[in-house]
Amino acid sequence: MRFGLLGTGPWAGRTHGPALAAHDDVELVGVWGRRAEAAETLATRLDTRAYADPDALLADCDAVAVALPPDVQAPLAVRAAEAGRHLLLDKPLATTVEGAREVTAAVERAGVASVVFFTLHFTASTARWLDEQRAVGDGAGGWMLGRADWFSPVFADSDSPYAASPWRRDKGPLWDIGPHALSVLVPLLGAVTSVRGARGAGDTVHLTLRHEGGASSTATLSHTVPAAASGVVAEVRGDAGVASLPERDESPESSFAHAVDALLSSARGEAPHPCDAHFAESITQLLTQAQSTL
Structure with a gap:
């Protein structure tokens, strides 16, 4: 499949681009970016x-991979879908419900495949764990409680390549790493019926969620913890006991290659991946609700 890459930042240069260039079933036909010099370099x-x-670039490819800020991504994704191109997008899909809905509507109209890169x-290791816990949760009793905590030093560690990202600094951890937390809690505990947020130290955000069926969960998100305090913890509890998310055992580049595989499968007419544009739209809706309570 002929792919075009939209974006030239650190995520595109470290993850999307190398994974596409190395993939046996992909021809990377070109790169576009908002800065011509950066596009030439990449x-x-x-x-x-x-x-x-x-x-x-859309005219020369079959699919696009997007590594751009969410509210730049969304209108370009609409243009790509309208051109009949399959979509490999990043999270969050958009930072407005309207923007996310425009993408899903374009996907439906065009009949193209979509995958959104929720890394876990x-x-x-983490995909296998999520599948296993989803199966347990679908049984008698299911999961009753969950938590997902993402502690990142992006804005406490000046060496991070993402510290210069204007949209991350503007939108904060709720929108950047909140999608990761919700991508764990929602599939395992069920659709969210209510969500509330509260602010903590630095840019920290705490979320409390109620799920269909009575389960509840929490999430803590921060980009300003010291490097020594950083880490990711997620777990669910119920009749089956306690299940804890394992550590990720692959580079983001390798994980992105699996996302490419998922898009190729969906484009061939196989079942859509659970992390498609519709799922990503639901995450944007939850983040918008949480933002309104802060």
Whole structure:
């Protein structure tokens, strides 16, 4: 499948681009970015072509991978879907419900495949764990309680390549790592009926969620913890005991290659991946509700 890459930032350069260039079933036909010089640099490194016009790149490919801020991603995803291109998108899909709905509506109209890169669902160890706990939760009793805590030093550690990201600084951890937490809690505990947020130290956000069927969960999200205090913890509790999320055992580049595989399968007419644009839209809705309570 011929892919175009939209975006030239650290995530595109470290993850999307290398994974696409190395994939046996992908031809990376080109790169477009908002800065022409950055597109030329990345395209040279990936041994492909830089495009000055995103529509010209859409005309030459079958699918796009997007590594752009969410509210730049959403309208470009609509344009790509309208051009009949399959979509490999990043989270969050958009930071407004209207923007996310426009993407899902375009996907439905065009009949294209979509996958959104919720990293834990495409990393071997954590994806396997999520599948196993979903099966347990579907049985008698199910999961009753859950928590998902993401402690990141992005804005406490000046060496992070993502510290210069304006949209992350503006939207904070709720929108950047909140999608990861919700991508664990929602599939395992059920659809969310209510969510409330509270602010903590630095940019920390605490969430409390109520799920269909009576389960409840919490999430704590921060980009300003010291590096020594960083980490990811997630668990669910119920009649089956306690299940804790294992550590990720792959690089983001390897995980992204699995997301490419998922899009290829969906484009061939196999079952849509659970992390499609519709799921991502539901996450944007929850984040919007949480934001309104802060």
